[in-house]
Amino acid sequence: MLIKSLSAKGFLLLTFSTVFVGTIVAQEKKSQDRLVSDAAIETKIDVLIKKLTMEEKIGMLHANSIFGTAGVERLGIPGLMTDDGPLGVREDIKEGWASANLTTDSATFFPNGSAIAATWNPTLAYRYGHDLGEESKARKKNIILAPAFNIARTPLCGRTYEYYSEDPYLNTRLAVQAVEGIQSQNVAACVKHFAVNNQEVERGRINVEVDERALREIYLPAFKAAITEGNAWTIMSAYNKLRGAYCSENSYLLQKILKGEWGFKGAVISDWGGTHSTVNAANNGLDVEMGSDPPYNNYYFAAKLLDSVKAGKVSIKAIDEKVRRILWVIYHTSLSDKFTDGKINTPEHSKTAYDIASESIVLLKNDRHLLPLNLSAIKSIAVIGDNATRTFHLGGFGAGVKARYEVTALAGLQNRLGNKVTINFAQGYSGVFKQTGPNINDETSKADPAMIQEAVAAAKKSDVAILFIGGNRDYESESRDRRDLGLPFGEQDLVDAVTAANPNTIIVVVGGAPYDIGKIKQNNHAIVWSWYNGCENGNALADVLTGKINPSGKLPFTFPASLGQSPAHALNAYPGNDFNVKYKEGILVGYRWFDTKRIEPLYPFGYGLSYTTFDYTDLTTDKKTYKKGDVVQVALKVKNNGQVSGKETIQLYVSKPHSVVLRPEKELKAFAKVPVDANGTARVSMKFNVSDLAYFDETGKKWVTEPGDYKILAGSSSRDIRLLTTIHVTR
Ligand code: BGC
Secondary structure (H helix, E strand, C coil): CEEEEEECCEECCCCHHHHHHHHHHHHHHHHHHHHHHHHHHHHHHHHHHHHCCHHHHHHCCEECCCCEECCEHHHCECCCEEEECCCCCCCCECHHHCECCCCCCCECCCCCHHHHHHHCCHHHHHHHHHHHHHHHHHCCCCEEECCECCCCCCCCCCCCCCCCCCCHHHHHHHHHHHHHHHHCCCCEEEEEEECCCCCCCCCCCCEEECCHHHHHHHHCHHHHHHHHCCCCCEEEECCCEECCEEHHHCHHHHHHHHHHHCCCCCEEEECCCCCCCCHHHHHCCCCEECCCCCCHHHCCCCHHHHHHHHCCCCCHHHHHHHHHHHHHHHHHCCCCCCCCCCCCCCHHHHHHHHHHHHHHCEEEEECCCCCCCCCCCCCEEEEECHHHCCCCCCCCCCCCCCECCCCCHHHHHHHHHCCCCEEEEECCCCCCCCCCCCEECCCCCCCCHHHHHHHHHHHHCCCEEEEEEECCCCCCCCCEECCCCCCCCCHHHHHHHHHHHCCCEEEEEECCCCCCCHHHHHHCCEEEEECCCCCCHHHHHHHHHHCCCCCCCCCCCCECCCHHHCHHHHCCCCCCECCEEECCCCCCCCHHHHHHCCCCCCECCCCCECCCCEEEEEEEECCCEECCCCEEEEEEEEEECCCCCEEEEEEEEEECCCCCCCCCCCEEEEEEEEEECCCCEEEEEEEEEHHHHCEEECCCCEEECCCEEEEEEEEEECCEEEEEEEEEECC
16 A cells, blocks of 8 residues: 555655565565575474374373463474464463463553454554563563454454454454564464354354355455465364364364465464363364363373374374474474563554554444544533443453553543543443353343433533443453343443433443444444553544544444344344254454445444545546456545544455455445545555455355456545545456
C-alpha cells in the first residue's frame, strides 16, 4: 500500500515503482539470508538427532510442567518455555494453576484481539507482536501462545474478544503482522486454535462438520497466511474435532494441509489437555503434548509413546521428525544469539498499548454532536458505571496478565480533565458475575434500584453524563459462551433511568463481542464502543471523548439487530446436537450472510464514525482487463471535509455478478487506513491479486479464478459503498 498525502498546498509526489521495487529487493535479501541460516540449522539438527537417545527424544515431546517441556542438558538443548498470550505475557503459574506469587512477573496488558482488529491497522498488529515478543523474551519464554484468530462465527462465542474478526481477509492481514512482530524478537508465535474452534460450548467434544469450500475460504486463510507468509514457528491444535477426528490427531488438517500443502516446518503443540491418543496423535501430525496436570509421565506422549515406538506402532522416523521440528523452533528462539534479554513494561510498550486502544475505539452514533466534549461549556460530568472503575487485565477462565498498571476510564478522565471539571461518580450497577460450570454463562446480577437512584442524582446535577456499561472479563470468557446478546447486570434499566434524568447522556459500551444495543441506538444520541483495551484503556478513552484523538476504529464484526439474524442462529446450526455442529451457512459467515440475504443488521461490518466526514472520489484501476497472475492496482482520493484531522479506513470489496457458483454479495479484498489532514486530501492505493478472486471448487478440490466481470466497491463500511468500478478477468 502506498499513501500519498495531498494537502491544500499541492501533491506530494512519490513514485509507486520505487517503493515497490525497494520492498522487493529487501524481501529477497531477507529470504536469501534465511535460506543460508536455515541450512546451517538443519545441519546442526542432523548432528543432534544422531546423539539423542529415544528416552531423551520422548522427553522433549510432552509437558514436564504447566507451561514447559524437558530439554536435554548433556547436549545443551533447552526445554520449551511457553506462556499465554494473547493479552500479554501471563504471570508465572504453579501446578494446580495457582499463581507462583512472584514479584517479577508483571507485564504490559495489551488490548484484546477484537480491539486490535477494530484498528484495521496492520502496523499496530506488528507493534503489538514486536512488544509482546520483547516481553516474552524478558520473561525467558521462547514460545508465546498468541495470536488467536478463529473466525467469529457466532457473536456468542466466549472467546470472540480474544479473536479478531468474522472476515478472513482482515484476520489474515493482522495475523501475519502479529506473527512477524513476535518472531522479530526470536520468540516463536503459537498461532491458535487450529482449527474451527468457533464456540466454547462442548469445545472438548464437539465435532465440526463444515464443507470444504467454507473451510478453505473462511476458516483457514489466516492460518495459511500465518504459516506461509508469517512463517510462524508453532501452531496450537484446537480442542474440538473436525469431521470426526480431534484436531490434535487430524491427519487431514495437520499432515495434508498444514505440513503438506503449506510446508509447515515448525511444531504442532496440543491445546492444554487436548490430546486424546498416543499412536493416532503421533502418526497424524501432533508434535508436542501439553496439559495442566501431573503426573507428566502418564501423558500420551510420555511412557506410552516410548512403548508404542518399541512395539513398532510409531516409527523412529516419526519421532525424529517431531524432534527435528522442536529443535527447529529452539534454534530460531532460545538457542539463537538474538534471544537476548528482552524488555518489559517499558514506556514504548505502554505507547503501543495506547496507540492500539486509541485507534480501536469505535464511534457508533453522535447525531447531536455531544462528542467531543465541549470543555469550554461543561463544568460537571457524571461518570457512571461499574466499567468506569473496573480493570480488565484479569478475569474469567483462561489467560490474563498481571498488569503492572491499568488506567481505568474514571482515572483516565481524571488524568485528562484534572480539576477543570467536577466529576460526580456513581457505580450504577454491580458487575459481579459468578459462574458455576462450563459451556453457557450463568445468570448475572440484576439492576439495583438504590444504585440507579444514586446514578440518577449524579446525572441530574451534572452537565453531561457518561455511562460506562457492557461486559467484563468475568462475563466474556474462555470455556463458555454467552447465553444471549443482552446487556448484563441490568444495565438497560440504568441507561433508561440516567437518560431520562439527563438528555446529554453519552453511552460507552465496553465489550469484546457484539451486544444488543438496539434500544440504546434508538434512544441515545452518543454511543462509543470500547474494548478490553489494555493498560492505557482509560487514557485512550478520555482522549477520544475529549477530542484529542479523533476516533477511527471500525467494527471487525457485524452487530446483529437480534441473535436470530445471525447465520448460525438463523439456521439453527449452533451449538449443535449430540456433540455435532454442522456449519449449514457454509461460506455465508458474518456480513457475507447479511448482505447476500439482504438482512439489515444493527451495525454493519466495517462501520465506525469520525469527528469529521470523508468524501471518496476518483476510483481507478491500473487496467480494465486482467489475466490470471496479474495484480490489480486500485487508487482513489479521500477528502477530509472537516476542521479536524482524522484517519479513514477505506475498504475494497469485490462482487462477482453472474457467477457459476454461489458468491457472497461482496467480499473484502483490500483495505487501507490513511491519515487525512483537516480539509486535506489523501490519495490511496491498494492492490490485490487476480488469484484472490478465486473460489474453492468443491468438486475439483482446487481454487478457480472465474473469468468475467467483477465489481470493485470502495466503502467506508460494508454497507456504505461510495464508489464502484468494474474490471474484467480474461479466460
Ligand atoms: C486455551 C489456550 C491456552 C492454554 C494454556 C487453554 O485452555 O484454550 O488458548 O493457551 O489453555 O493456558
